Structure formats: C-alpha cells, structure tokens
Amino acid sequence: MRLKSFYILFLFLPLCEACDNSSNTNQLEARIDNLQQKLDHSYKPGLGEFMSEIQVHHAKLWFAGKNENWKLADFEIHEIIESLDGIQQYASAREESKKVVMLTPAIDSVNKAIEKKDTALFRSSFVLLTNTCNNCHTAVNYEFNMVKIPDTPPLSNQVFKTFK
Ligand code: HEC
Structure with a gap:
C-alpha cells in the first residue's frame, strides 16, 4: 500500500511541476499585459x-x-x-x-x-x-505656425542682461 502511494506520488510530481510552470507563465503574462496597459495610458508629452x-x-x-x-x-x-x-x-x-x-x-x-x-x-x-x-x-503643413525674432522678452520676471 505504501509502495503504491509512493509510485503515485512519483508519477504526479513531474506533472504538477509542469502545472506550476504553466500557471506561473499565465500569471507573468497577465502582469505583462497589465504593465503594457499602464504604459499605453501613461502620460507622454506631445x-x-x-x-x-x-x-x-x-x-x-x-x-x-x-x-x-x-x-x-x-x-x-x-x-x-x-x-x-x-x-x-x-x-x-x-x-x-x-x-x-x-x-x-x-x-x-x-x-x-x-x-x-x-x-x-x-x-x-x-x-x-x-x-x-x-x-x-x-x-509638414504647419506653415500657419510662423515664428520670428521676438520684439520683447517672453517673460518680465527674468533678467537677460549681465552685470559685469
Ligand atoms: C519637425 C519639424 C519642426 C521643426 C524643426 C520645428 N517645428 Fe515647431 N512645430 C512642428 C509641428 C509638427 C507643430 C505642430 C505640433 C502639434 O501638433 O501641436 C509645430 C508647432 C510649433 C508651434 C505652435 C505651438 C502651439 O501649440 O501653439 C510653435 C510656437 C513652434 N512649433 C515653434 C518652433 C520653433 C521656435 C522651432 C525652431 C527652433 C520649431 N518650431 C521647429 C514641427 C516643427
């Protein structure tokens, strides 16, 4: 009886290992999908x-x-x-x-x-x-965005001169 259960255990061990591996893979795939989704929805400046x-x-x-x-x-x-x-x-x-x-x-x-x-x-x-x-x-057909040499500084709270 004991020997029999030992054999049964022996038979199932490698199988269960395979089971474990595939559930690990599934878990990892789910995490990757989740991370990919987060990445796709993360803020990127345009x-x-x-x-x-x-x-x-x-x-x-x-x-x-x-x-x-x-x-x-x-x-x-x-x-x-x-x-x-x-x-x-x-x-x-x-x-x-x-x-x-x-x-x-x-x-x-x-x-x-x-x-x-x-x-x-x-x-x-x-x-x-x-x-x-x-x-x-x-x-690139954005010619309506025309830039030029500025007439006045863009902001009044910055000093552009140097004081030597
Ligand atoms: C790759 C080609 C390219 C170059 C080089 C480039 N631009 Fe642009 N620029 C664009 C495009 C495309 C847009 C429209 C972007 C959008 O879809 O909002 C744009 C938009 C702009 C706008 C409008 C931004 C707004 O939202 O009002 C300004 C201002 C501007 N560019 C300034 C500059 C300046 C200054 C330089 C040079 C130092 C420059 N760009 C060089 C392609 C370019």
Whole structure:
C-alpha cells in the first residue's frame, strides 16, 4: 500500500511541476499585459507641448545673445536641444518628428557663435535657426505656425542682461 502511494506520488510530481510552470507563465503574462496597459495610458508629452517649450527657449535665447549674456545663451540653446531629444524619444510616433534633425546645422552655428562670443555670428545663426523652424513647419503643413525674432522678452520676471 505504501509502495503504491509512493509510485503515485512519483508519477504526479513531474506533472504538477509542469502545472506550476504553466500557471506561473499565465500569471507573468497577465502582469505583462497589465504593465503594457499602464504604459499605453501613461502620460507622454506631445509634439505640440515640446514646441511650446522650444518657443519660449527660442525667445529667451534671442535676448540672452542680444545682451551678450553667453552663459544664459548657452543654457537656452541646450534647453532647445533637450526638447528636440525629447521629441525623438517621446513623440517618435509622429511622422514629422523625423524632420527635427534639419535644425542641426543652425544649432551648430548658434553654438559656435556662443563659444566665440561673436554677436554678429549669433545674429545670423539665430536668423538661420528661425528660418529653419519655419521651413519645417512648411514641410509638414504647419506653415500657419510662423515664428520670428521676438520684439520683447517672453517673460518680465527674468533678467537677460549681465552685470559685469
Ligand atoms: C519637425 C519639424 C519642426 C521643426 C524643426 C520645428 N517645428 Fe515647431 N512645430 C512642428 C509641428 C509638427 C507643430 C505642430 C505640433 C502639434 O501638433 O501641436 C509645430 C508647432 C510649433 C508651434 C505652435 C505651438 C502651439 O501649440 O501653439 C510653435 C510656437 C513652434 N512649433 C515653434 C518652433 C520653433 C521656435 C522651432 C525652431 C527652433 C520649431 N518650431 C521647429 C514641427 C516643427
């Protein structure tokens, strides 16, 4: 009798192991589905939100460069670069996002002007940057979003001048 139950146990052991494995797999699959759902519904900034951020930094960059505040100009151009990286990371589902690389030559030129503290080069690079923004807007049928060199600082609570 004892021997019989031992055999029965022996027979079922590997089977039950297989059972356990498949229930583990089911549980894991359910967790993955659940996480995927959470990921799909998690908040991701859209292209328009990145553009609004870029708009502010674009304006601040102008007043920083105009005032030869090179440290601030350097900060602002890097904020633009960060937003562009964000577009590629979070808004890659938008076909237009592939075109952000067209800003690279203008950004390089602005960076060079800041590095050399060259106001004339800064002005021409900023014009190139602004024209490239509009070229992309035209290329992706958003030409009605036209940007320009700003007349007044975007916010009144920030100092753009340097006090040497
Ligand atoms: C990839 C091409 C591309 C480039 C390069 C680009 N934009 Fe845009 N921009 C867009 C698209 C697409 C939209 C519309 C986004 C949306 O659907 O909300 C937009 C929208 C905007 C808006 C309107 C935002 C709003 O919600 O009111 C502004 C302002 C803007 N861009 C500024 C800029 C500036 C400044 C630059 C250059 C530094 C720039 N963009 C470069 C594609 C581009």
